[in-house]
Amino acid sequence: MEDPDVIVVGAGAAGIIAAWRAALKGAKVVILEKTTRVGTKILISGGGKCNITHDGPLEEVLRAFRPNEARFIRPACYRFQNHQIVEMLTSRGLEVYTRPDGRIFPVGQTAKDVVRILTSYLEEVGVEIRFESPAIGLISNNGSVTGVRYLDSTQTERELRAPAVILSVGGSSYPGTGTTGDGWNWANEVGHTVVKIRAALAPMYLSTDPELLAEQSGIALRDCLLKARFAGKEIARWTGDLLFTHHGVSGPTVLGISRIVAETLPGGPVTLEIDLAPNRSYETLSAEILAAVTVHPKRFIASIVEEFVPRSLVVSILDAAEIAHDCVGMRLEKKARNRLITVLKGWSLGPVRAVPLEKGEVVSGGIALDEVDPQTMKSKCVGGLYLCGEVLDIAGPVGGYNLQAAFATGYVAGETAAQSTFNKS
Numbered sequence: 397m398e399d400p401d402v403i404v405v406g407a408g409a410a411g412i413i414a415a416w417r418a419a420l421k422g423a424k425v426v427i428l429e430k431t432t433r434v435g436t437k438i439l440i441s442g443g444g445k446c447n448i449t450h451d452g453p454l455e456e457v458l459r460a461f462r463p464n465e466a467r468f469i470r471p472a473c474y475r476f477q478n479h480q481i482v483e484m485l486t487s488r489g490l491e492v493y494t495r496p497d498g499r500i501f502p503v504g505q506t507a508k509d510v511v512r513i514l515t516s517y518l519e520e521v522g523v524e525i526r527f528e529s530p531a532i533g534l535i536s537n538n539g540s541v542t543g544v545r546y547l548d549s550t551q552t553e554r555e556l557r558a559p560a561v562i563l564s565v566g567g568s569s570y571p572g573t574g575t576t577g578d579g580w581n582w583a584n585e586v587g588h589t590v591v592k593i594r595a596a597l598a599p600m601y602l603s604t605d606p607e608l609l610a611e612q613s614g615i616a617l618r619d620c621l622l623k624a625r626f627a628g629k630e631i632a633r634w635t636g637d638l639l640f641t642h643h644g645v646s647g648p649t650v651l652g653i654s655r656i657v658a659e660t661l662p663g664g665p666v667t668l669e670i671d672l673a674p675n676r677s678y679e680t681l682s683a684e685i686l687a688a689v690t691v692h693p694k695r696f697i698a699s700i701v702e703e704f705v706p707r708s709l710v711v712s713i714l715d716a717a718e719i720a721h722d723c724v725g726m727r728l729e730k731k732a733r734n735r736l737i738t739v740l741k742g743w744s745l746g747p748v749r750a751v752p753l754e755k756g757e758v759v760s761g762g763i764a765l766d767e768v769d770p771q772t773m774k775s776k777c778v779g780g781l782y783l784c785g786e787v788l789d790i791a792g793p794v795g796g797y798n799l800q801a802a803f804a805t806g807y808v809a810g811e812t813a814a815q816s817t818f819n820k821s
């Protein structure tokens with residue numbers, strides 16, 4: 397086969413759309429993919445259901461990102477909008493539904509259908525995919541990337557040359573899926589800065605006694621408010637569900653604040669606390685509990701606590717408030733009542749031990765955004781190189797935002813890489 401016009405490294409969300417768009421524009425495209433399949437992370441996204449993108453006006457979607465990230469992806473998101481990826485999929489038979497919170501999913505609840513349809517787009521435009529062909533480095537010459545070194549399926553080192561190379565190898569979370577952060581060293585070698593890689597959308601490990609963690613593991617809290625504190629000051633908060641795990645905590649609230657915690661942790665201890673009654677003020681809760689113990693003086697305090705947490709956590713709350721497990725309403729002194737309210741409004745989970753990077757849905761950090769042209773996804777450091785997806789320093793929250801960013805930046809990278817080789821519009 398003659399050399400391609402565009403090489404795409406990595407067949408994830410960004411690489412698929414980049415390759416499709418480049419080929420649609422007339423470029424001969426080869427994808428080098430490390431694993432045996434396309435869209436491995438899409439397949440595990442949203443717990444296998446795939447939260448494809450986020451509904452709503454683009455400016456609202458962009459507001460979910462940090463300001464510098466939003467500024468960077470804005471042009472790409474306008475070129476390839478949230479409804480466009482949905483139309484690509486629904487026009488080929490995928491039914492989707494939008495949750496009240498704006499998250500868009502396939503009706504059939506399966507990411508496999510999303511990947512199957514995206515693959516059909518690649519086939520249609522004649523993109524060649526070389527599976528089990530990990531790239532091992534970029535080839536550069538006189539300030540331009542001119543190709544990629546890779547291992548073929550027999551582990552033989554090969555070179556593939558092209559005037560445009562799109563780097564879409566993703567981040568380094570879930571390394572078992574093929575994303576082991578390979579792109580950052582190569583980008584660094586050709587002059588790019590790589591912003592420190594940290595966990596984002598990740599669970600957190602706590603310093604709590606392992607025996608207690610094992611006991612609590614599997615317990616879920618609904619609609620609580622999780623807060624993180626550093627040096628006593630609140631640094632992040634998120635409302636939603638929380639799950640206790642063998643190592644600490646997970647769930648939407650934890651993922652939601654994990655990036656800030658991971659960024660802060662190197663500076664000193666970060667502690668977590670949960671407001672178990674986020675819809676009530678301290679005063680309202682205080683009045684409610686006073687009324688409850690006054691009206692039912694023989695009622696166990698444990699049964700009042702049970703209104704706020706699952707039964708299996710009641711003892712932990714009573715212990716935290718230093719209240720005897722068999723205490724009844726008429727024995728609850730004012731000081732103990734105040735302690736109980738304090739715990740319900742801010743139950744301390746203690747210090748975070750770690751935010752495991754490999755367990756995150758994405759990583760924060762990556763190729764510095766000011767070194768990439770947001771209109772073209774072209775490297776400002778070296779010719780012939782285009783960057784898209786999670787390899788860049790972008791990490792949106794849970795909600796379909798990360799796939800949207802990957803699709804949109806991929807679209808622009810593919811289009812402009814093809815244009816650069818043909819100068820087509």
Ligand SMILES: Cc1cc2nc3c(=O)[nH]c(=O)nc-3n(C[C@H](O)[C@H](O)[C@H](O)COP(=O)(O)OP(=O)(O)OC[C@H]3O[C@@H](n4cnc5c(N)ncnc54)[C@H](O)[C@@H]3O)c2cc1C
Nearest residue numbers: 406408409410430441442447531566574785786796798799
């Ligand atoms: C468990 C989980 C659930 C998620 N759920 C959602 C969700 O529901 N909605 C959402 O918006 N986001 C979700 N995300 C995040 C989303 O999957 C990523 O942000 C997105 O896939 C990033 O796209 P990408 O193309 O940049 O990278 P990836 O999709 O990670 O693709 C990178 C590709 O490059 C390949 N590759 C890596 N190194 C090499 C190499 N050296 N040579 C060749 N190929 C290589 C990899 O095998 C992979 O195929 C989830 C992530 C995880 C881990």
